[in-house]
Amino acid sequence: MMKQVVKWICLVGMIGAIFMPSLNVHATEEPTMMELVQQAGYSVDESHRPESIVLIDGNTGKYLWGENPDLIHNPASVMKLMTLYLVYEAMAQGQFTMETNVVGNPRYQQISQIYALSNAPIVTGVEYPVSELIPMLLVPSSNVATLMLAELVEPNPVLFLEKMNAKAAELGMVNTVIYNATGAAIFAFDGLYVPEGIDGSSLQTEADNQTSARDLSILLYHLLKMNPDVVQYTSTPQITTMQGTPYEESFDSYNHSLPGLTHAYEGVDGLKTGSSPSGGFNIAMTGERDGFRLITIVLGVGDWTDQQGEYYRQPFANAAFEYGFTQFEYREILASGEQEVNDQKVLLETSLYDTVKKEQDLTIALEEDKVGLASPLATVSDKILPRTQNVNIVAKSTPKAIVEKVSTTFDKNIFSSKLGQGMVIAVGILIVLIGLLFISNIRNTRRRRMARQNRGRR
Numbered sequence: 001m002m003k004q005v006v007k008w009i010c011l012v013g014m015i016g017a018i019f020m021p022s023l024n025v026h027a028t029e030e031p032t033m034m035e036l037v038q039q040a041g042y043s044v045d046e047s048h049r050p051e052s053i054v055l056i057d058g059n060t061g062k063y064l065w066g067e068n069p070d071l072i073h074n075p076a077s078v079m080k081l082m083t084l085y086l087v088y089e090a091m092a093q094g095q096f097t098m099e100t101n102v103v104g105n106p107r108y109q110q111i112s113q114i115y116a117l118s119n120a121p122i123v124t125g126v127e128y129p130v131s132e133l134i135p136m137l138l139v140p141s142s143n144v145a146t147l148m149l150a151e152l153v154e155p156n157p158v159l160f161l162e163k164m165n166a167k168a169a170e171l172g173m174v175n176t177v178i179y180n181a182t183g184a185a186i187f188a189f190d191g192l193y194v195p196e197g198i199d200g201s202s203l204q205t206e207a208d209n210q211t212s213a214r215d216l217s218i219l220l221y222h223l224l225k226m227n228p229d230v231v232q233y234t235s236t237p238q239i240t241t242m243q244g245t246p247y248e249e250s251f252d253s254y255n256h257s258l259p260g261l262t263h264a265y266e267g268v269d270g271l272k273t274g275s276s277p278s279g280g281f282n283i284a285m286t287g288e289r290d291g292f293r294l295i296t297i298v299l300g301v302g303d304w305t306d307q308q309g310e311y312y313r314q315p316f317a318n319a320a321f322e323y324g325f326t327q328f329e330y331r332e333i334l335a336s337g338e339q340e341v342n343d344q345k346v347l348l349e350t351s352l353y354d355t356v357k358k359e360q361d362l363t364i365a366l367e368e369d370k371v372g373l374a375s376p377l378a379t380v381s382d383k384i385l386p387r388t389q390n391v392n393i394v395a396k397s398t399p400k401a402i403v404e405k406v407s408t409t410f411d412k413n414i415f416s417s418k419l420g421q422g423m424v425i426a427v428g429i430l431i432v433l434i435g436l437l438f439i440s441n442i443r444n445t446r447r448r449r450m451a452r453q454n455r456g457r458r
Contacts, residue, residue: 051300
C-alpha cells in the first residue's frame with residue numbers, strides 16, 4: 001500500500017513539473033536593456049548602457065518595461081519640463097497667454113551670454129512672446145528662456161522652486177527633489193540666477209536636481225495630458241524662433257531619433273534632451289503610431305566628456321520604443337452601446353480603450369456602474385488610476401454564486417491568469433488521482449478479503 005502511495009505522489013509531482021513551467025513563469029521576467037538593443041538590431045558599447053530607463057504608455061500611464069526605474073539621478077535639462085508644466089498650468093488658470101510678452105532686460109541678456117550654459121540670445125528691450133520662449137526652452141534648451149518663463153509664473157525664484165517641488169509631490173514623483181528651475185546648478189549663473197532685491201540665501205547653489213526615470217515619465221505623461229500640442233515644437237529636426245524679426249534664430253534638435261536624422265525612428269515627435277558632467281546624457285522621448293503613444297526616459301548614458309554621447313542615447317530610446325510598439329497595443333476593449341458583461345446587459349455611452357500586451361486576456365470586469373479589464377496592466381504610479389468606463393445597467397441577471405461574484409472585482413483575478421488556470425488544472429488532476437487511488441485501495445482490500453475466504457474454504 002505504501003509503495004502505491006509513493007508511486008502516485010511521484011506521478012503527481014511529475015505532472016506538476018510538466019504543467020507548471022507551461023504556466024508561463026517567464027511572463028513576469030523582463031528583457032534586459034542590452035537584449036532589447038540587440039533585438040532591435042543596434043550595436044552599442046556596454047559602457048554606454050544607461051543607468052536607468054523606463055517605458056510607459058502615454059495614453060493610459062501603463063508601465064510597460066524598465067531597468068532601474070527608481071534609481072536617483074541628475075536629469076540635467078530634462079528638468080526644464082517641470083518649469084514648462086507650471087507655465088502651461090498658469091496659462092490654464094488664466095494668469096497669462098501665449099501672446100504675453102516678456103521684455104528682455106540687462107540681466108537676461110547677461111545670462112544668455114554665459115558660455116557654460118545652453119542658451120538662446122536675448123536682447124535688452126526686445127519683447128519675447130511666451131509662444132517663442134517655449135520652443136527656446138525645448139530645443140536649444142535655453143536656460144535664460146526657462147528663467148524668463150519661470151519668473152512670469154512666479155517672480156521670486158525661491159517661491160517658484162517651492163511650486164516645483166509641491167507639484168512633483170502632487171503628481172506622485174516620490175524620488176524627486178528640485179534645487180533649480182533649469183537643470184543647471186545655480187552657481188553656473190554667475191550670481192545672476194536671483195533677480196536683484198530678492199533674498200536667495202536659502203537656495204542651495206551647488207546642488208543638482210534629483211529624480212528618477214519613473215518620476216520623469218510621470219511628469220511627461222501629465223504634461224502631454226495637459227497640452228498634447230507641445231510636440232509641435234519638438235517634432236522637426238530644426239526650429240526657427242522670432243521669425244520675420246531682426247532676432248530670428250534657427251536651432252537644431254539634439255533628439256536624433258526625429259525624422260531625417262541619424263537615428264530616425266518612425267513616430268518620434270519629441271520631447272526633451274539634457275546633459276551635464278554629473279548626469280551624463282539623458283532623453284525624455286515620446287512618439288506615436290496609430291494613436292498609440294509611448295514615453296521613454298533614458299538617464300545616464302555615456303561620459304559627458306565624450307560629446308558623442310548625444311548619439312549614444314538614441315539606440316537605447318529607440319530599442320525601448322521597438323519593444324513597446326511590437327509587444328503592446330492601445331485598443332478598443334469594449335465598444336459603445338449595449339453590451340453583455342458578466343451576464344448583465346450594460347450600456348456604454350463611449351467605447352472603453354486601454355493598453356494591453358498583445359494576446360493578453362481581455363476578460364471584462366463589472367463593478368457597480370463601471371467596467372474595465374479584470375487583469376489590467378499596472379500604471380506607472382498609484383496616482384494614475386486604471387482605465388474604466390461608466391455604464392448604465394440595462395438588465396440585471398439572477399445573483400450568482402459568491403465565487404462568480406468575486407470575479408467582477410477590478411483586482412487581479414488569479415483564476416483569469418495562466419498561473420491560476422494551471423493551478424486549477426493541477427488541483428483537478430490531483431483530485432482525480434486521489435479518487436483513483438481510493439478506488440484502487442478499495443479493490444485491493446476486496447481482493448485480499450476474497451483470498452482469505454477462499455483459503456478458509458480449503
